[in-house]
Amino acid sequence: MRPHRIAVLGVDTVVGFDLSIAPQVFPCASSSDDPLYEVHVCSIDGGPLRTTRGFSIMPESGTDALGEPDTVIVPGVETDDFAEDPKVTAYLRNLPAGTRIMSICTGAFVLAAAGLLDGRPATTHWAHVEQFREMFPKVDLRPDVLFVDDGDVLSSAGVAAGIDLCLHVLRNDHGSDVANRAARRNIVPPWRDGGQSQFIERPMPSPGITGTAPTREWLMHRLAEPLTLEAIAAHAGMSVRTFTRRFREETGTSPLDWLLRQRIEHARHLLEHTDLPIEEVALNSGLSTATSLRKHLRARMGIGPAAYRRTFHQQ
Structure with missing residues (x-):
């Protein structure tokens, strides 16, 4: 049985930390030393990606080289002057039925721009909530939680919440033992409740x-x-x-x-x-x-x- 194939689809300009989460977490999952996942980092055309922190990344391939992935993960992107990429939208909309689609942090903007979150619960980084709501009013945004699992479409809040979401997926796919081993390998807590509140800046009471x-x-x-x-x-x-x-x-x-x-x-x-x-x-x-x-x-x-x-x- 072949490993579950994951495509991490970076979109210019990508959050570098978010892009690295899935390639770090999922390869730590194995059964009898056989890998349970294979993770491929790609851009839509195979070209380099600028990041939000002053460096660029060269993905291993474009989406055409991957065939049909079982899961597609979209990491966070810069939201200042965010604009839909028609090629990315077309790719996401044309994924086969049953493909699991995930976003980390502001990657939810990319999914929402493709119409994949309309009428569905989702989350994103708390600092971008108002912009997200203004741009995508059809999305049932849950701004206070670490991640949202809506079956075939999942989303997480910012940065480390992407690790929580990946461990949640591991746990659902292969049980707590596999997820716990991956967490230990990465020296992170094995579980944080998806409904736990984000660490949101709040004004102090008067x-x-x-x-x-x-x-x-x-x-x-x-x-x-x-x-x-x-x-x-x-x-x-x-x-x-x-x-x-x-x-x-x-x-x-x-x-x-x-x-x-x-x-x-x-x-x-x-x-x-x-x-x-x-x-x-x-x-x-x-x-x-x-x-x-x-x-x-x-x-x-x-x-x-x-x-x-x-x-x-x-x-």
């Missing part, structure tokens, strides 16, 4: 305004308790509307989504460091039942609690 930090601390000691938004806002001494607004200003997410993420993180900690039955892990983390824990852990990580424990349990 001086004198009561923040939500004390209530967040209060919540961390009550993860196992049933908590309503009304009760949480009451602890902060605010109306639900005011609390929700200030919470989002300070954390970039809603109170209940933040609480769910803390509960999942606590459940992961219990799975990694204790031998508690999964039902008790669910209860102690505030997720109520093993079914609920399984649902949320699969949504966040793609695996259930039993598989997670087998992979990450600390002896």
Whole structure:
């Protein structure tokens, strides 16, 4: 069985770091010493690519030399005066059905310009969100997350989030063991939740305004308790509307989504460091039942609690 063929399609002017991610991560995946992927870096015509940081790259080939890749990855590009490349658009639109298409960082601009993201969820680097929304209003942009997996079309936020997306693909293709080995080889965390917020620059709350930090601390000691938004806002001494607004200003997410993420993180900690039955892990983390824990852990990580424990349990 031949390896899964990946084409990394660089577009002038490319983000050099983004271009190097897939060639670094995917070749680290193997089964019985047989490579699971072959990665080819290309430009649309085989010519050199300028980067955003003052140097140029000579790809190994043009797209014509690759045949039909199984996955096409478009790294980030310079977005100042961004303009669609008709040749790139034609290539992407004419890929065979079933080809997996991915973007890293502002590579989402290239996919969106080709119409591949219309009506679909996607993400890009937080610093380019407003420009992206103005140029591509038909895209369901998710600006706060590290990556979005929409089946055959996937996108990631900036820079290191591209590594997270590639490891996510490895995990889905070949399981946690393969992805974890690739992560160790690259000395990066084996997993970061795709729904985790990007590290976005946010204005600090105005001086004198009561923040939500004390209530967040209060919540961390009550993860196992049933908590309503009304009760949480009451602890902060605010109306639900005011609390929700200030919470989002300070954390970039809603109170209940933040609480769910803390509960999942606590459940992961219990799975990694204790031998508690999964039902008790669910209860102690505030997720109520093993079914609920399984649902949320699969949504966040793609695996259930039993598989997670087998992979990450600390002896």
